[in-house]
Amino acid sequence: MIVYILxxxxxxxxxxxxxxIASYLLMHIxxxxxxxxxxxxxxxxxxxxxxxxxxxxxxxxxxxxYLWNVVAHFDFGPSFVYxxxxxxxxxxxxxxxxxxxxxxxxxxxxxxxxxxxxxAAIKRNSWLDYxxxxxxxxxxxxxxxxxxxxxxxxFTLTLHWLPGGGWSFSDPRFWxxxxxxxxxxxxxxxxxxxxxxxxxxxxxxxxxxxxAKGLPxxxxxxxxxxxxxxxxxxxxxxxxxxxxxxxSVIIDVYxxxxxIGKSFVDSALNRxxxxxxxxxxxxxxxxxxxxxxxxxxxxxxxxxxxx
Amino acid sequence: xxxxxxxxxxxxxxxxxxxxxxxxxxxxxRRRFFRNRAALLGxxxxxxxxxxxxxxxxxxxxxxxxxxxxxxGDAATSGPSxxxxxxxxxxxxxxxxxxxxxxxxxxxxxxxxxxxxIAVIVGTVYGAVSGYFGGRVDGFMMRLVDILLAIPYMFVLxxxxxxxxxxxxxxxxxxxxxSWLEMSxxxxxxxxxxxxxxxxxxxxxxxxxxxxxxxxxxxxxxxGVVVVFATLLVPLMILTESFISFxxxxxxxxxxxxxxLISEGxxxxxxxxxxxxxxxxxxxxxxxxxxxxxxxxxxxxxxPKER
Numbered sequence: 001m002i003v004y005i006l007x008x009x010x011x012x013x014x015x016x017x018x019x020x021i022a023s024y025l026l027m028h029i030x031x032x033x034x035x036x037x038x039x040x041x042x043x044x045x046x047x048x049x050x051x052x053x054x055x056x057x058x059x060x061x062x063x064x065x066y067l068w069n070v071v072a073h074f075d076f077g078p079s080f081v082y083x084x085x086x087x088x089x090x091x092x093x094x095x096x097x098x099x100x101x102x103x104x105x106x107x108x109x110x111x112x113x114x115x116x117x118x119x120a121a122i123k124r125n126s127w128l129d130y131x132x133x134x135x136x137x138x139x140x141x142x143x144x145x146x147x148x149x150x151x152x153x154x155f156t157l158t159l160h161w162l163p164g165g166g167w168s169f170s171d172p173r174f175w176x177x178x179x180x181x182x183x184x185x186x187x188x189x190x191x192x193x194x195x196x197x198x199x200x201x202x203x204x205x206x207x208x209x210x211x212a213k214g215l216p217x218x219x220x221x222x223x224x225x226x227x228x229x230x231x232x233x234x235x236x237x238x239x240x241x242x243x244x245x246x247x248s249v250i251i252d253v254y255x256x257x258x259x260i261g262k263s264f265v266d267s268a269l270n271r272x273x274x275x276x277x278x279x280x281x282x283x284x285x286x287x288x289x290x291x292x293x294x295x296x297x298x299x300x301x302x303x304x305x306x307x
Numbered sequence: 308x309x310x311x312x313x314x315x316x317x318x319x320x321x322x323x324x325x326x327x328x329x330x331x332x333x334x335x336x337r338r339r340f341f342r343n344r345a346a347l348l349g350x351x352x353x354x355x356x357x358x359x360x361x362x363x364x365x366x367x368x369x370x371x372x373x374x375x376x377x378x379x380g381d382a383a384t385s386g387p388s389x390x391x392x393x394x395x396x397x398x399x400x401x402x403x404x405x406x407x408x409x410x411x412x413x414x415x416x417x418x419x420x421x422x423x424x425i426a427v428i429v430g431t432v433y434g435a436v437s438g439y440f441g442g443r444v445d446g447f448m449m450r451l452v453d454i455l456l457a458i459p460y461m462f463v464l465x466x467x468x469x470x471x472x473x474x475x476x477x478x479x480x481x482x483x484x485x486s487w488l489e490m491s492x493x494x495x496x497x498x499x500x501x502x503x504x505x506x507x508x509x510x511x512x513x514x515x516x517x518x519x520x521x522x523x524x525x526x527x528x529x530x531g532v533v534v535v536f537a538t539l540l541v542p543l544m545i546l547t548e549s550f551i552s553f554x555x556x557x558x559x560x561x562x563x564x565x566x567x568l569i570s571e572g573x574x575x576x577x578x579x580x581x582x583x584x585x586x587x588x589x590x591x592x593x594x595x596x597x598x599x600x601x602x603x604x605x606x607x608x609x610x611p612k613e614r
Binding site: 012013014015018019022023026058059141142143145146148149152153176219240245246249250253254264265268269271279280283284287288291306 | 329408426450457458459461462465466468469470492519546549550553554555556569570572573577581584588591592595596599
C-alpha cells in the first residue's frame with residue numbers, strides 16, 4: 001500500500017512542476033511585457049519596474065525563485081495590476097467562498113446522484129427509473145452556464161424566491177442557486193453511472209447467492225451490492241472534481257459570488273499574469289491532490305488492484 | 308440400407324443452393340443503427356442544425372452585421388416578428404438574431420468538428436504507435452498523457468488565449484491541444500489487444516515493417532472505436548468553446564458563437580427580451596442532443612455486446 005501511494009506521489013509531483021514551469025514559460029514568452037499597457041514610460045522606470053518584480057533576472061533564476069517562494073513560503077508574489085495587493089490577498093479573499101459552495105455542490109452531486117442511481121436500479125422500469133434516466137439525459141445538455149440563467153429566470157425573475165446573485169456566509173439563501181447550477185450535470189452523470197453499474201452488480205453471482213441464502217433485501221443492497229457498484233463512480237469523481245473547479249468560474253462570474261473564479265477572469269482581461277498563475281497553480285494543486293486521494297481510495301476499495 | 312429419398316432430395320437442394328449473401332460488419336451496424344429510434348432522432352436533429360447553419364443565410368431577411376435602427380434598444384418592438392423580417396427578434400444592438408444565430412451555429416459546429424478532427428489524427432497516431440511498440444516507449448508516451456490530463460486545461464487554455472490574442476485560430480489550436488489526450492488512451496487500449504492477433508503476428512513473421520503493419524492492419528481495425536469517440540467528442544468541444552465564450556474570453560465580435568449568444572441573452576433577460584436567450588439556447592441544446600444520440604447509437608450499433 002505504501003509503495004502504491006509513493007508511486008502515485010511520484011506522478012503527482014512532476015505533474016505539479018510541469019504545470020508551474022509551463023505556465024511560467026507561457027507567460028514569459030508572451031509578446032510584450034506586463035507593463036506595456038502603461039503608455040510612454042521612460043526606459044529607466046521600466047527597468048525599475050522589472051527589477052521590483054524580479055523580471056530582470058535570467059529566466060532559470062526567475063523560475064527557481066518563483067518555485068521556491070511558492071513551495072517554501074506559499075507566496076505567489078505581488079499582483080502586476082493592483083499595486084497594493086499581493087496575489088495571496090486576492091486568493092485569501094475569494095477562496096473561502098469558492099470552497100464553501102464548491103464542497104456543498106460536490107457533496108450534493110455525490111449524495112443525490114448515488115441515491116437516484118441506486119433507487120433507479122432497484123426499481124428498474126418503474127416511473128422512478130424513467131424519471132432518473134430522463135433527468136440524467138436532460139442534464140447532459142444543461143451545463144452550468146445554461147443552468148445558471150434558467151435558474152435565475154425561474155427562481156429570481158419570475159417567482160422572486162431566491163436572490164439571483166451576491167454572497168453571504170450567514171444567509172444560506174444565497175447558496176442555493178449556485179449549488180444547484182454547479183451540481184446538476186455532475187449529479188446526473190453520477191446517477192447514470194451508478195444506475196448502470198448497480199444493475200450489473202445486481203445481476204452477478206454473489207448477489208444471487210446472497211438472495212438464495214435468504215438475506216433481507218436491504219442487507220443485500222447495502223452490504224454486498226453497493227461497494228462494488230460504487231467503483232466506477234469513484235473513478236469518475238476525479239474528472240468531475242476538475243470540471244467542477246472549472247465550472248466555479250462560471251458561477252463566480254454569473255452569480256457575482258466574489259469567489260476566486262471572478263479574480264481569474266478579471267486578471268485574464270487585465271493581463272495580470274501573476275494572479276492568473278497563482279490561481280492556476282492553486283487550483284491545479286487541488287486537482288492533483290484530489291486525484292491522488294481518489295487513486296488511493298480506489299486502491300483501498302478495489303481488491304483487484306495490485307500494488 | 309434404405310435411403311430416405313425425401314431427405315436426400317432436401318440435402319441435394321440445400322447443397323446446390325446459392326450461397327446466402329453474407330452480411331458485413333458494417334451492414335449489420337447500419338441495420339442496428341437505423342432500428343435505434345433515439346439515434347434516428349439525433350440524426351434528424353443534426354441534419355436540421357447543419358441545414359440551418361449552411362442555408363440559414365438564404366432565408367434570413369437581414370445581414371448578421373446590419374443594424375436595424377427602427378427596433379434598436381427597444382424591448383417592445385425588437386421581438387420575433389415576420390413583419391419586419393426579424394424571425395428570431397433582434398439583439399440589443401438591433402442586429403437580426405436569426406442571422407446571428409446562423410453565424411453562431413456555424414462557428415460552434417466548426418470548432419466542434421475541427422477539435423474532433425485534430426483528436427482523430429493526432430490521438431489515433433499517438434495511441435497506435437504507443438500501444439504497438441509497447442515497453443519503455445509506451446510507458447513514456449502514456450505517462451506524458453497522464454501528466455497533461457491532470458492539468459486543469461481550461462485555465463491553461465484561457466492563459467493561452469489571453470497571452471496570444473483571442474482569435475478563432477488560437478481557439479482551434481487550444482481546443483486541439485487537449486482534445487487528443489483521451490482519444491490516444493482509448494486507441495492505445497484497443498491497439499494492445501489488436502497487436503497480438505494472428506494476422507499481425509503473420510505480418511510480422513514475413514517481415515512487414517512496423518509502421519506498415521500499423522497503417523495496414525492496426526488502423527483499419529480502429530475505425531469503429533475512433534468514429535464513435537470522435538462523434539462524442541464534438542459536443543464536448545462545443546461545450547468547451549461555449550464555456551470560454553460565455554466568459555467573454557473566446558470568440559470576439561463581430562464573430563459570434565452559440566456560447567457568446569447565450570451569454571448575451573442571459574445578460575439581458577431581466578429586461579424582458581427572453582428571445583435573445585431562448586433561440587440560441589434551443590439550437591445549442593438540440594445540437595448537443597443530436598451528437599450525443601448519434602454517438603450513443605453508433606456505439607450500440609458497432610458493439611452489440613456493450614448494450
